[in-house]
Amino acid sequence: MPNTKIMMLLRGQNLLGYRHYADDVVDKFVETAANNGVDVFRIFDACNDPRNLDRATKAAKKTGKHVQMAISYATTPYHTKEVYADLAKTYADFGADSICIKDMSGLLKPYEAYDLVKAIKAKCDLPVEIHSHATTGLSVATLLKAAEAGADVLDTAISAMAMGTSHSPTETVVEMLKGTEFDTELDIGALLEIAAYFRDIRKHYSSLESKFLGADTRILKSQVPGGMLSNLESQLKQQGASDKMDDVLKELVNVHKDVGYVPLVTPTSQIVGTQAVFNVLFGRYNNMTGEFCDLLTGKYGKLPAAPNADLVKKALEKNKMTEPLTCRPADKIEPEWDKMVEEAKKNGGNGSVEDVLTYAMFPKVATKFFETRANGPVDAEKSFAKKEEAPKAAASANGSYTVTVNGTAYNVTSNGSSITVNGTAYDVAFGAPSAAAPAAVATTVGGEDVKAPVAGTLLKHCFSNGAKVTKGQTIIIVESMKMELEIKAGAAGKIHFIAPTGSQVSNGQKVAEVQ
Incomplete structure (x- = not known):
């Protein structure tokens, strides 16, 4: 697509992650993204704190690419059109090439959109783009009033991928504006062809879809x-x-x-x-x-x-x-690029700047990716086909069936005392059915059980095995729902870990014992 500009959403000092990164990592990321084809950087900060956008904006301007600075829209007593207009003026002073009103929840009402666009246009002479999700059902009317107020660009999605938590349909907005001073002159026939293509593509991913496909006014x-x-x-x-x-x-x-x-x-x-x-x-x-x-x-x-x-x-x-903290948060972060280079290499990276950045953004995911990359790319069509075609295993110890794990099928035969997997026999013992639980890697007796309060990944043991701990000390860190949660000792004694680091733990699973 040589004539189509590629835009990326950049979370300011957060880049793509859930924490702030040092300035040297921000510089390297933006430079590399531009070199790899990004034409437009849409930069925002969740707190609307301009200090968190300063470094990323300077780095993006240095590349010569288009810098669009976004306002994170919310409806609270502390978010008014005057506040947002002043913020837009600040962004203009930063050197922004355009302004985006980022309405990620579909909260922007039609007449509020009209007033907000007018207020921003009165403060700064920059193009204004409206990004309003369809979640609440307001977005089509909101886009119309924004256009009437002077908005320059409206974000939409082709109808096959529109509505729900997505955006208003492109075809709908095109027809809505047809014959007005805002006529897009886009070919509706061509758009319908694109929609038909993506309707077929979408079928392959139906199992991954959210059930929130209509308007949800709870939002x-x-x-x-x-x-x-x-x-x-x-x-x-x-x-x-x-x-x-x-x-x-x-x-x-x-x-x-x-x-x-x-x-x-x-x-x-x-x-x-x-x-x-x-x-x-x-x-x-x-x-x-x-x-x-x-x-x-x-x-x-x-x-x-x-x-x-x-x-x-x-x-x-x-x-x-x-x-x-009252200063710019990143001012407290030491340069970390060199450290990331070394850590990426130790965890399987190939030394490229792209691998280092992948590791910096997503260390746990990147490590697994580096390990499996040598196997070549996964065929998505075959992977989904296997999941759809594989028969379910019978809930019995005897018989022959196929078990599919992560897209790989295994032929399993059982006679009650042994099983054969793809031709290899294993001696086993079958017990009465019970609730599944991950196997322990160590056993201890007679102590205070430490159980995982949530399902997730065990990230870290905070002490060595057998160390003395006191009641209330953090002994394990679990990652759940993309956040880190501390598990504390309920009693004093020696800690004996059962679940290893990196393992998946279930809610209520025993992960350690204090004796």
Whole structure:
């Protein structure tokens, strides 16, 4: 597509991750993205803190590419059209080439859009682009009023991929504006051909779709963006709590207020959403994630309003801080590019700048990717076909059947005392059916059980095996729902770990014992 510009969404100092990166990593990422074909950088910060956009914007301007700076839209007492217009003026002073109103939750109402575009246009003479999700059902009308107010670009999605938590259909908006002064002159026939093509493609991924495909007006209250809604659905399913969605959406309103009405967009949407899930599952703020504590203590930037003082005090204690950060958060981060280069090599990277950046953004995922890359790319068509065609194994110890694991089929034959897998025999013992649980790697007796409070990945043992611990000390860190959660010792004694680091643990699984 030589005539089509490629745009990427860049989270300012967060880049693609869930934390702030050092300035040298930001510079390298932006430079590499531009060299690899990115033409337009849409740069935003979840807190709308201009300090978090400064370095990424300078790096993008240096490449000579188009720099679009985005306003993360929210509807709270602390977010007004005057605040947003002033922010747009700040972005213009930064050197932005255009402004984007990023309405990730579909909260922007038609007449508010009209007033907001007018206010921004009065403050700065830059093109304005409207990015409004269809989640709440408002977006088509919102785009129309934005166009009438002078918006220059409207984000849409081809109809086969539109609506739900996506965007308004391109064809709908084209027809809506036809014959007006805003006529796009796009060929509706060509658009219908594109839609037909993607309708067929979409069928292959139906098993991965969120069930939120229509308008969800609960979002007008909870302000959950589209991506966050599907994430919450997946997270609750993982924890065996799919029936708790309404409770989580209600609790999210409280958490949002407690954390100073920060706009809910990645990464803050994930941080606030996960905390709301934990509050519902374990009681309000009995378990505060590390990222939530960082958000409360200024490590993500300045919050729009003052957060809950009691929670800030609790977060400061957990982070071993005396007061919240007031400076640009990245000013506290030492240069880390050289460190990332070494770590990427140790974990299987090939030494390229792309591999280093992949590791820097997604260290756990990158390590697994590096390990399996030698096997070549996965054929998505065959992978999905295998999942659809593979018969389900019979719930019996005897018989022959096919078991499919991660897309690979295994022929299994069992006679009650042994099984044969792809021709290789194994002696086994079959017991009565019971709830599945990951196998332990060590056994201990007669101590205080330490159980995983959530399903997730065991990231770290905080002590060596057999070390003495005191009650209340953090002994294990689990990653769940993309956030880190500490597991503390319930008694003093010697710690004996059962589940190894890197293992998948289930909710309630015994992971260690204190003797």
